Amino acid sequence: MAGDLLPAAELTESGRPVLYSGEVECSLLSAVDLLSEEVPSFPHLKSFLLILTTHRLLLLPPPQTTTDPSRFIPLSSIQQIFSTKKSMFHSPRIRFQVSTTPEGKVSESGRGSKSVVITLVMRGKTDPDSFIVKFWDSWRKRDWEASGSGSGAGSGSGEGSSSLAVRMPVVGLSGILRKEQEMWESTDKTLQDAFQDLNALMSKAKEMVTLAEKMRLKLLSGSNSQPTSGTSNDDEMGTKEEMQDWLLSVGIVSPVTKESAGALYHQQLSRQLADFVKKPLERAGGMINMIDIYCLFNRARGTELISPDDLLQACSLWEKFDVSVMLRKFDSGVMVIQSKTHSDDEIFGRIRSLMMKTEALVNGISASDAAMTLGVAPAMAKEYLLAAEGKGLVCRDVSPDGFRFYINFFLELDPQNIYLVKDHSRYSTWIRAISSR
Template sequence: MVEKSSTSWILNEQTYEDCTVIIKTKHIEVDCYFVREKVLSGEISTKHVSSGDQWADLFTKGLSSGRVNYVTSWDYMTYILSLRLADFVRIPLERAGGMIALIDVYCLFNRARGTELISPEDLLQACAIWEKFDVPVMLRKFDSGVMVIQNKSHSDEEVLAKIKSIVLKSEALKNGISPSDAAIALGIAPLMAKEHLLTAESKGLLCRDISPEGFRFYINLFKDIDPNNIYLVKDHGNYQTWVSTVTVSGLDINTRLFLVAFYSMEILNLIPGKLDSFHLSCIR
């Protein structure tokens, strides 16, 4: 609320005492200027309460009328922090390709604040209330538990299309790609690349091979296999692309095709309908 001729802040005694202490600090003075700029630019709407209503509320304080919702200093601080954070992450998001890990934002934001550090809980609460405001960023949690901040305009479909083009290249068809390979190709952090690859696997685009060296991802060939004729070699699709790309290295092409068909049959017999993820290291 903004004080004008016939308006004033609505505060109860506890909130007034809290604000009296907080307003003496330097960073609140800066935040007040920040809010003033947002109000003048129209990004924050103001609500005015007449002095008469405030005096009436003071005389009825303690009664359960439910007419007034008091704003505590804690809510105010979280609100201000949320707006400042949304404004701060714009440049880091542009440099990171539209998505950045929450832990990285925590480090960058605290480094920018100097000695006025915030806790991880404060950061998480500030991000969580973005959904209540019209800001261009959002908090996202992957199935693995990794939390990131991303632009609302970020499209998973575009990322998946880029990943598909990467894994269909000749070298990737033979050896697969690692999260580091994807990170270099996409221009993002390895952690973000790994999450995108896992998302692509969950959608049936990729298969994952787990080895002592880590994860490697391959194009999912099993979607192109006909369950009614697993020995049929199609003349189109990813399966044919792989067949025309692989070279003889220890095993000839017919042996490789036999192994693909054999393990496809095993999958069909053991787990019908579950063809979206399988380890392909046996046919490399």
């Protein structure tokens, strides 16, 4: 298969590329063709989504043909980028020379004895010039070399959890650093002195990454396990809760921005969000408030904050993608993010067993009681209880003491014989509970 001439790119479940550590997306273009004019056997990829990162050119197949694997070309394999000829009659084209193995393959390492010229045809209505500028920049910066040598130790220790290592934490600082670096690129070279400060900052950032990695590994290995040999007493971390809080601030290395994604912004944001919410969702028991996610997501992005509107749009786009999470609107209008595997039945099961405890049978429970037991926010607990009420599981008691819920046994009672108590019913359990009081 000719397609095998290009290495395959790994994608997340939501169809976002899995980036290397330190890799950042620079630009996205839709409807891009890839071909080689000199080698006919070279794969001809049609209307792919092209993502330029600091390390690679990623080619994602159009959504309707998801069977096509995603491909990438490492920037390190590019030997030369040719200047483009503009024509009124053709879509803009970019040509560049890539080194290949003797069999004509583009290798992941980027080394090879032969070479081939590849053409990108941009059929979209995007501006090719700004893309070319970014392409040149990324290629010249040679970021892959820096992270290649720097991440040696880090990736080695993080091997056990490959997918996590990829999303590895650079705290909000990385965003600032990146911005700084971009500015730095555009300023005059005579400002070289200033770089030294920046470099110092950069090396600090690297330390922070290492520290982050260390802490994460420690948490992963369990709070009870022995501290690793390298850590001193100072490193001793507080409670697990603190660690979790800390983990929440772990940054997204390559946030999708309007700048990089352009027209594809919401779509890509939606996919990135789908990947991001998985962990907080797990912790929250399968359902989480929009507001909570808004805070967490923006905290993780650090610098490239999104608006609530963007979040809502990104969430509503999930319907169109095959992702494992969904947006749910309660009757009250409260919106939550829920994982598709999460079932209400499980929650209702927990509410039922909670309601059948003697204390709850006698005095009922309030939303805040339920919140504590279920481990969710009171507003959310109330939604659950109201949903359970709608299903006939619980019923309400409104009195000067407040709004409380009781197990619902109305449906078990027989109006023809109001004194009848069926054995093994909720009603009989309740009678036992109140008479033992």
